[in-house]
Amino acid sequence: MEAGARAGFGARGVIYVLVGALALQIALSGGGGKQADRGGAIGEIAEKPFGKVVLWLLGIALVGMALWRLSEALFGSAGPDGAKASKRAMAAGRFVFYSFVAYSVLSFAAGDSGSGGGSSDRQSQDVTAKVLGWPGGQWIVGVGGVAIACAGIWIAVRAIMRKYHKHLKMAEMSQKVRRAVDFTGVFGGSARGAVFATAGGFAVAAAVKHNPDQSKGMDDTLRSFTETPVGPWLLVVIALGLVAFGIFSWFNARYRKV
Numbered sequence: 001m002e003a004g005a006r007a008g009f010g011a012r013g014v015i016y017v018l019v020g021a022l023a024l025q026i027a028l029s030g031g032g033g034k035q036a037d038r039g040g041a042i043g044e045i046a047e048k049p050f051g052k053v054v055l056w057l058l059g060i061a062l063v064g065m066a067l068w069r070l071s072e073a074l075f076g077s078a079g080p081d082g083a084k085a086s087k088r089a090m091a092a093g094r095f096v097f098y099s100f101v102a103y104s105v106l107s108f109a110a111g112d113s114g115s116g117g118g119s120s121d122r123q124s125q126d127v128t129a130k131v132l133g134w135p136g137g138q139w140i141v142g143v144g145g146v147a148i149a150c151a152g153i154w155i156a157v158r159a160i161m162r163k164y165h166k167h168l169k170m171a172e173m174s175q176k177v178r179r180a181v182d183f184t185g186v187f188g189g190s191a192r193g194a195v196f197a198t199a200g201g202f203a204v205a206a207a208v209k210h211n212p213d214q215s216k217g218m219d220d221t222l223r224s225f226t227e228t229p230v231g232p233w234l235l236v237v238i239a240l241g242l243v244a245f246g247i248f249s250w251f252n253a254r255y256r257k258v
Contacts, residue, residue: 007061027233028232042108065102066098069094145201169257190241223235
C-alpha cells in the first residue's frame with residue numbers, strides 16, 4: 001500500500017504539472033487547440049516517444065493510489081484520527097475518484113482514445129444535461145455545484161492554513177525543503193481550490209438557467225480566467241499554481257505518512 005500510495009502521488013504530480021503547462025500555453029499563446037485538463041495531459045503524453053509506456057506506468061501508479069485509499073476506507077488512515085467515520089468516508093470517495101482516473105488512463109493506453117482523452121467540458125455538459133432532465137434535476141445540479149464550490153473553498157483554506165503538515169514527515173525535511181513544500185503546498189492548493197470553486201459556480205449557473213452549456217469542465221473553467229479584467233494574467237497565476245500543486249504531489253510521494 002505504501003508503494004502504491006507513493007507511486008500514485010507521483011502520477012498525480014505528472015498530470016497536474018502537464019495541465020498547468022497546457023493552461024500556461026493557453027494563457028500566453030491561445031493554446032493551439034490544446035485541452036488544459038486530464039484528457040489534454042494524457043493526449044500530450046501519448047504523442048511523445050514511448051508515450052504509451054508512460055501512460056501504462058501512470059495508470060498502474062494511479063491504481064496503487066486507488067487501492068491505498070480503499071485500504072484507508074476499510075482500515076483507517078495514518079494519524080490519531082485516521083479511524084474516524086468521516087475520514088474513512090472521504091477515503092472511500094477518493095477511492096472511487098482515483099479508480100475512475102486510473103481506468104481512464106489505462107483505457108487510453110490500451111487504445112480507447114475516447115476514454116481518458118475526452119473533453120472534460122463536453123463530459124460535464126452531457127452529465128449536466130442528463131441530470132437536468134430528471135425530476136428535481138435543477139435542484140440536484142444546483143446542490144452539486146454548491147458542494148463543488150464549497151469543496152474548492154475548503155481545499156484552498158486548508159492549503160493556506162497548512163493543514164497538510166500533519167500528513168507529512170516534516171521532521172525529515174531540511175529547512176530548504178520545508179520552504180519548498182510550504183510554497184508549493186499553499187500556492188498549489190489555493191490555485192486548485194480556486195479552479196474547483198469556479199467550476200462549482202458554473203454548475204450553479206447551469207442549474208439556475210436550466211442550461212447545460214453553462215456547466216464547464218476544467219478546460220473551459222481555466223479559460224474563463226482569461227475573461228477577467230486582468231486578462232490572461234490571472235490564468236498565468238492559476239496555471240503556475242497547478243504546476244506548483246504537481247510538484248507538491250511529488251513531495252507527498254516522498255514525505256507522506258502512509
